[in-house]
Amino acid sequence: MKNLLFGLIYLFSSSVLLGFQGSSVSDQLRLKLESENPQENILVAGKELQSGVDIHRFYADRNFQEVWSKDGILLEFAYEMRFEIKQSRFDGLNPEDYGLALIEAFFQSFEKNKEAKKANEPGDLANLELLLTDAFFELAEDLERGKVDPSQLKGDWDIDRKPQRANYSELFKKAISEKDIRRNLESLYPKFTIYKRGREVLRALDERLKTDTLDWKAVRVDKSIKVGDSNNAIPALRERLQYWDYLSKYQVNDPKLYDSTMYQGVMAFQKKNGMEPDGVIGKNTATGLNASPSILIDKAAVNLERLRWLxxxxxxxxxxxxxxxxxxxxxxxxxxxxxxxxxxxxxxxxxxxxxxxxxxxxxxxxxWNIPNSITRKEIIPAIRKNPNYLKQKNMEVITTSGKYVDPSSVNWSSKSFPYLIRQKxxxxxxxxxxxxxxxxxxxxxxxxxxxxxxxxxxxxxxxxxxxxxxxxxxxxxxxxxxxxxxxxxxxxxxxxxxxxxxxxxxxxxxxxxxYLTFWADSKGQANFRQDIYNRDAEVLALLKK
Incomplete structure (x- = not known):
């Protein structure tokens, strides 16, 4: 909102800020970029651009010729870039990270100028030029490498962030010459078919969200619910099974009764979501059915990001x-x-x-060469309680060089243990x-x-x-x-x-x-799993930051 306000404030005065009103868009770009330090972020309508060095180099190479407009009129190419920024939400990314609010403000201004048969100010066109170009570079990097650096996560994710392999300036030039933003950005996707299929699932969830009217208040199941049981949670769970098409709508005599018809829907849901299809509604089944479309959209976003890290x-x-x-x-x-x-x-x-x-x-x-941590925490205390433990477990004591040690010669009460234990x-x-x-x-x-x-x-x-x-x-x-x-x-x-x-x-x-809690299979069907290590929330927070 702050960026949007800055943009609206500066929108109609940008030509004054950039210089003389009668100059061309190319002149405005030259004036703006030559007055900026290439090593520092460029400020446009109150927003700091993130790709300053690339932007300086790109426009200098083309003698500051504009890309997104011609003769003071926005090209269809600019509309395509705006569309791709909006579409980034199906990659699990946030379009606002790429200046969408400011870009929309400029587009609306130019549409009003068109209706009023008023010329667009070169300064405004130059500002939009820089915003769209910065968005291309930023979106390209996020699609290729991911927005989040996995090496900075708290969890044990021992995969370094991928190095940049694509030359984004050359890719941009290619997109310009081919007049095709979509295909060139798509070339940066992970080379796994499940990525594109995952995007389609996210798109479908987004459409479903538009018509969602269910109350997704979390249903708690304190003890397992079996067929024939009566429970206050049953009506909400039945409604959700029907919402996700695991169960057709049917005549219900007792809404709170877990009947045999609903049982079939529960088993179908469990099987699809990697659970034991026993028809018993326990904690995992209830948690799965508590997931609203918006929750699943977030889960899909997190896992598309993980695929970009690979x-x-x-x-x-x-x-x-x-x-x-x-x-x-x-x-x-x-x-x-x-x-x-x-x-x-x-x-x-x-x-x-x-x-x-x-x-x-x-x-x-x-x-089995038993790790030292397990030896000290589990094995030695067991031996102190039971002198026959090693024999019963088919274990032996050895030196660090692998020589056998008679267990009776070891002082098991000592804090020092200079040996190893292995299971034969x-x-x-x-x-x-x-x-x-x-x-x-x-x-x-x-x-x-x-x-x-x-x-x-x-x-x-x-x-x-x-x-x-x-x-x-x-x-x-x-x-x-x-x-x-x-x-x-x-x-x-x-x-x-x-x-x-x-x-x-x-x-x-x-x-x-x-660690994937969501993926789409070869048929494009969505698969969601429990976040057993509670790792999704950290990635989601960083994606939305």
Whole structure:
């Protein structure tokens, strides 16, 4: 609002501020830009432009010739740029970040001049010229690299901000020569089909929001609601299932009764949103149904931003993707998903980090080298209570050089513990029978687990940070499929050895640990997931800042 007021104040006096009224737009641009320090932000109608250096260089290269108008009249090209600024909301960006209010004020002024058959002031045209050009540069950078710098986030997102690869001035020149803003800005999108599909979902949600009349007051479910139960929350939840087309409207005798018809709608909603489709309305189901169109628009915006952060290496033909928020691993080769599996990820206070690293080898029948933090907090206290703990858990004490240490020789009451504890290979090993290694600073990897029943849980944020895989034998078979000697039988034997067996992969495969609480699938259908680590709010606040 402050920028808009500045703009309206300066709108009709800008030609005086810039110089003589009779000069051309080109003269006004030269006067304005040559009087400004290229290293400082340019001030236009009370707004600081963010692309000062690029703007100086761009107009100097073209001898200060205007782009958006000709002979004092706005070109269709300018209207296209205004349209693209407005459309940036479908990228989850805020059009006001690109000076939309001021730009609209100038457009309205020029429309009034047209109706009154009055000439547009060169100073006003020059101001709009700079605002539109600055908007192009700013929007181009945000589309290519993201508005938010992920390295500054509080969460464990270990992916640096992408470097700028595109030359925005050259891209702008190309857009001018082709008279096509849309296609050239679109070239900066992440090279994932889910990005464009996500934009379309956001557009559809925006349309739905225009006609939304529901009361989206949060419904609280203190205990699970099952078919046949009566509950005050049922009418609102039924109405929301019908709103999102999971349930057709039907004759209801008792509005508070959770009936069998509504049960079908609940199961459809649960299945679509990554929940266990048991038809029981618990906390997760209620939370999902509390999400209004505006809440889902914000969630989509956050995740489109996350897609813009991903490095180019993610676009390889072969990669392994773990979406932590979806509790799922996918192996993708040549754009086809050849393997999918449920995974268990880090619990809230042992969050799985976000990063990329190449997988280079597999360890069959692995030792579990227990981290020092777990040794001190969990293992040693257990040994003090139960002297047979190590034997019962198939664990042993070793020196840092790997030599065996007799547990009876260790003073377990001492604060000093200069040793390591590891769990020997076997069915009770916490890593299971195989682990998949992509060396990284987080000491995180993908591995099997003896706790198979945990994969049946809906919320699988249960580990200390590593990724536990439901079907590791099949995954190993796929990764080693280039070597015909690795039959399922041989893999099974390797997984049941008394000692470790390390197998190097013939190529390094990028592993990407993602955190996406929204994406659109190959059919353009929206998928929303719970924000298990409460990370969306921080990104949303920075996007709206």
């Amino acid at each position: 490095p180019d290496t993610v676009q390889n033909l072969e990669l392994i993707v773990v979406n932590i928020a979806n509790f799922q691993l996918d192996y993708i080769n040549k754009l086809d998903t050849l393997f999918s599996s449920k995974v268990i990820v880090g619990k809230l206070y042992h969050e799985s980090p976000i990063f990329t690293a190449p997988m280079s080898y597999i360890v069959f029948s692995p030792y 290979p076997g069915g009770s090993n916490s890593l299971g029978l195989v682990k998949f290694m992509f060396p990284n600073s987080h000491s995180v990897y993908i591995h099997d687990t003896p706790a198979r029943s945990l994969f049946e849980k809906e919320d699988r944020a249960l580990s200390h940070g590593c990724i536990r895989l439901q079907n590791p034998a099949k995954f190993a078979e796929i990764l080693l499929s280039g070597d015909g000697s690795w039959t399922p039988e041989k893999i099974d034997q390797a997984m049941h050895r008394d000692s470790e067996m390390i197998v190097n992969l013939p190529r390094k495969i990028p592993v990407v640990l993602l």
